[in-house]
Structures are given as structure tokens and as C-alpha cells.
Amino acid sequence: MKGCEIVIDALLKEKVEVIFGYPGGAIMDVFDALYESPIQFFLTRHEQAAAHAADGYARATGKVGVCIATSGPGATNLVTGIATAYMDSVPIVALTGQVPTPMIGNDAFQEADIVGITRPITKHNYLVNNVDDLPRILKEAFLIASTGRPGPVLIDLPKDVQKAESGVAYPTKVELRGYKPTYEGHPQQIKKAAQEIAKSKKPVIYAGGGVIGSEAAGELKEFATKTGIPVTTTLLGLGAFPETHELSLGMLGMHGTVYANYAIAESDLLIGIGARFDDRITGKLSAFAPNARIIHIDIDPSSLHKNVKVDVPIVGDVRCVLKELNKIVKRCDTGAWLKTIAVWKKKHPLVYERKDGKLRPQFVIEALREITGGDAIVVTDVGQHQMWAAQYCKVVKPRSFLSSGGLGTMGYGFPAALGAQAGFPKKLVVVISGDGSFQMNIQELTTAVNCNLPVKVLILNNRYLGMVRQWQELFYKGRYAATCLARNISCPKICDGKAKKCPPYVPDFVRVAEAYGAVGFRVMKEKDVRPTLKAAIKTPKPVVMDFVVEQEENVFPMVPAGATVQEMIKGVELV
């Protein structure tokens, strides 16, 4: 077989059903081999979208996502998507073309050292020098991407390697002496954890994306209900535990619920599961969970003790460890604790202003949640709308809320949703996006239309880069530098906010959608929200809904960066 055929053969053997990508000179041989293969190929309109689509596919299905691009600019366009997947531990394999081996290093046409460029944002990467290594490398790539702490792997394929013949068969197994992830937790540590749990009076489970990655939602539910311990999740952990459950505290951290953050601050035992204590969660480190002993379960040893000192570290696969833990834990004495939490929940629910009749983004998301009953895959972009989505979607199932958490990549949502839709052609896939974010991959409307991926895009259009504007309002004296998306050349240098001629929306997303062959709706009033959502869901085509919402709505609660729970801004209070 030729190198390019070895690639396609390997993809088939790894049961790859779909690929996202974009062709070019240096990858033409692989595309040629793909031409008649049974693998479904999705031509995105930008390589970044191909990487995000592979990521969305992987997050939604749990399988490895595959994307492919040519050398040079094709490969560099993948970079943001690869970094996004890396930060959120998503298994993808990226294939890139490269100039022929004799030309590498000569600044050849469309040459870029993509292996060098992606070294810090991949779990591992390869430049294939010899076609005989190719079968092994492909096998290793899928193994590395999908096992241990998952992550992206890139394989750079020089054009001459794609053309070269090799008789080496695809291996059924590969051994990597430097790669041996630990799955089983240490029994002694698990026992210690159970003892800590038995002693605790105010325990909290803090669950992250690792619970979803290891398919441990069932085990987590058993663990929480058996012990009676409340559960808060990170952004990536949404869906790891049903938010409709009475033990759920919703999301914690910067824009988490008041009660989740209070619970952490008051807890005497924090059980971190598949989460990494990142700064958007902890705020000021020295004041984070000051009274708690900490148990931390994670498959990545380098996550343990990285930001906080842990009392009972357990290295292992979340699912394996929880299975063992569930065998020995008993019900905790959390009655009084749950009562305290119930009072907080009552006193500080998630609320927003409802009396003035203005169209608010939270209302749109609540309506969506109500209409879908939580039975949709929601994919978000990055900004205020993302946080409102996290707060109001009340996610119940794993792999049904996809969001770029670690890198916070605007432009992620739409292409990732296309990937999710490719994985589940029959499911309802909804993108919650912002007017800024959607424009970062708006060209994918063509992909959606041409490939019949009937994703519903819900734009919460505030004419601002809202999240940045919120920070400007709170921390930069209201100086809205470069965050107004309606701003044009005739605006005064310092916006007085009074310019009456501000257009209500920029651009006209409805007409943009129509130009691409999708369906567009605009909603300006609360009363039109539900009918429009219902109509969109019924439409068997991609739909863009432009919800023109209250411009300066803020996301609350908010624990400012590096602050403590005491400094939390609660926002609107219940009256």
C-alpha cells in the first residue's frame, strides 16, 4: 500500500466514520485515497472549523474526532482548534500534509514546522519520515489520543511519504514504554478517602470534565446519592450530574451559583473528581475552601498538588476509582449540611430582572430549556452568553453541553455543533452564540447547508463583546474600548453612549443566513421567543435566530478574578 492508503486503511480499522477537513497541495494523495472510501468527509470552509468540528464530534460521541488539512497555512489554521481540544482534554487526531522530506527545512512553498508549532498544544505529535513507520504511528496516535487523559495528537505527513509504498501491516497492538496511564486507584488511598468521607459533616463533590471523559456519570450519581453529598460541577463538568437532582448545586466558580460557592467556602471536605482546580474555579487560592480537607481523584498525576495541596490524592481513572469507592462508602451525616444549603438555595437562586418587559438573554435560554426539556445537545461559544447558558440550561445528561472551557475560544460553538450533529444526525443540536463569537466562524453556514447539518444557532445579540464590556463596566470605569460591535467610522472617539443613530444590529444575521441558504429569524420581544424557538426546531434546515437582547445585561453572580467568595457580586436580589 502507498502511504496515503495506509492512512485511510488505519482510519477504517480505528472505526472512523467521519472526517472534517480542507484539501491542498501537500495532502492531495490522502484526499485521493479518501475519494472512494466509505468514510464520510465534511468539507468545512476554514481549517479551524474542521478542528473544532472534530472536537465537537469527539465531545458529543466519546469517539476520536479526526481532522485533516494541507501543509503550511492549512496546518497553522488548525492550531486554535488543536489548542482548544488540548486545554479541555478532547481526543482528536489531526492529519497534516507536509512538503516532501528532502525539502523540509528549506523554506519550501507552504512549509511550516507544524510539529514544532503544535508541540506544546498536543498530547503528542509526529513527523513521519519513513513510510514503514506510518502504520505504527497511526496506531499509537489513536491510542494516545483516547486513553489516559485524552488529548489531541497530530501526524505530519510529508508528500513523498504519502506516495511511498510499504508492506508493513497495521499493528493490532502497540507498546509505548514511556506511556502507561494509571487506571486503577491505589486501594489504600481509596480506603483513606472513604474514611475522610465518613468523618465529614460538610462534604462537597466538585466534579469536572474528567467525569464525562471517563463515562462515569452513573458512578458519580451512585456515589452522591449513596453518601448524600451535594455536587457542584465545573463548566466542563455540566452534565456529569443532573442539575435537576436535589443534590445538585449547579456550577461553581467565577460565575457559579451563590450556593455552590458558599458550600465550597464552608465545606469541611472537598472531593475533586476529574477537575483541575483552575483559577476560574478557585479565585484567590489562599482563601479557597479554607476549612476543607481535600480528596482529589484525577488520571493525570500532574493535576494533583498543582494549585492546591491535597490531603488524599488518588491517581486513576475516575470511573475505576468511583466504582471501588462506591463499594465501601456509606451514607454521611449530611442532614444539617443539606438544610443549610437548602436555605442558601432559597435565598440566592439564579435570578434576573423580569419586571421591565425587556428581552433578556437569560429568558431566551430558559425558554429553550423548557421547550427542549433538556433533550438537546447545546454547544456554546465564549462570552456572557456562554455563562448564561451554563447557568440556565440545567443540563441533565453527559455529552449534551459542549463548551470551550480551558482556552475559551470564541468561534468554537458553531463548528463544534456541526461536528456533534455529524455524530448524531437525528438529534437536536443548538448553538448558543454571541454576535461576536458567531462571526468568528460564520462561514460554516455553507458547511451546515451543503452537508445538511440542521444545527439551530441562537444568537444572543447584545451588539457588544459583552463579556469584555462587562469587565470594562466593572473594572475599567465603563470605558468601552473596542467592545461595541455596532461602532463605525463616524462614531465619536469616546462614545457618549447617546448616539441615537446606533444600528439595532450589525450585521443583519437574518439576511446573512438567507444568503447562505439557511433560514433566519429575528426576535425583538419576549412574546416571540417561544414561537420562534418552536418554529426553528421544526425546520429541517440550519436556522439562525437573532435574539436582539438587552445590551448591557451582566452575568451574575460574579467572583472577580483572584477574589474570594466574600467579594462575590451577587447581582439582582430576590424581592
Add this chain to the structure above:
Amino acid sequence: MRNAYRLLLIGGNSTMKHTISVLVENKFGVLARIAGLFSGRGYNIDSLSVAETTDPTVSRMTIVVRGDESIIEQITKQLNKLVDVIKVQDYAGMPFLERELILVKVHTSAQTRPEIMQIADIFRGKIIDVDHSSLTIELTGTSDKIEALLDLLKPFGIRELVRTGKIAIARK
């Protein structure tokens, strides 16, 4: 207790030198991976030496780094995470032998030459080159010994100094 540790994590300044031995796949790009890990995460390398082991598919890197306990812990864990890293061993707290080789070119005159040669001799250094105005000494030894020699040579004027970086081997 834990809070005290946390503060240490944040503001820690109790830095110590650690000698870390890393067995890696002998493939191209591995050195770049390790170097990138250190620069990307802001760790400081004091010295790094690398060469093949008796197994030609494996190389050994000896890395000398500075940092407090938590940084060293992160460094070893991050190294272990690399697929091409086979084994990481921090020699701190265990008996090990270390050596470094230096070549040092010292400024000489007819008056100072005998004294410099005497100093080199005391350290069992080898004179490997001489000309009218300089002399080159080769010395192997522990960091202490090398620093001591350099200290003595400094007043004469060190023209050039080349060091291999430390290599180390565990005693057991």
C-alpha cells in the same frame, strides 16, 4: 497547616538545586520537547547534558534545575507526562556521584604562568594547551571543586570557559 503550604505554593522561594536524570527515547525532536516544556512553563534549567546510553534507542539527560518542592514535583510530573520520556529520577535525597568537565583558557604572562600551573596541578587539572599569553586547563570534578578552581583563576583573567554541564549517576 494546609494554608501555610498553599502560601508556599504561591510565593515559594525556598529554591534548591536538583539533579534529575531523565531516560528518553533516542529520537529527533525529544530534546526540543524537553526544552519546550521548561521554557513554556517558566522553569529554569541550570544545565542539561544528553547522550546515548548503552541501549542506542535510549538517551539519558541529566538536568540540573532550581525550584522549591512544588515546582520540582511539577517538573518531574510534567516530564513523566511526555510520551517520549521513559523514566524520571530526582537524585535529591539519595546517594549519587556527579561530575562536570570544563575547559578554561586563562590569561598568562611569564610571571603568572608557574603559579597558574601550580594551581592546576593542585586540582589535578591537565594543561592541554599553552601559548605566549594563555594556557588552557582541563578539569573534571564536582561542582564545588570546579567553582573553587575558577575562583582561584579569576584574578589572572579567564578568557574563555566551556562547561559540559553536570552528569550524575546513582550509587546504587
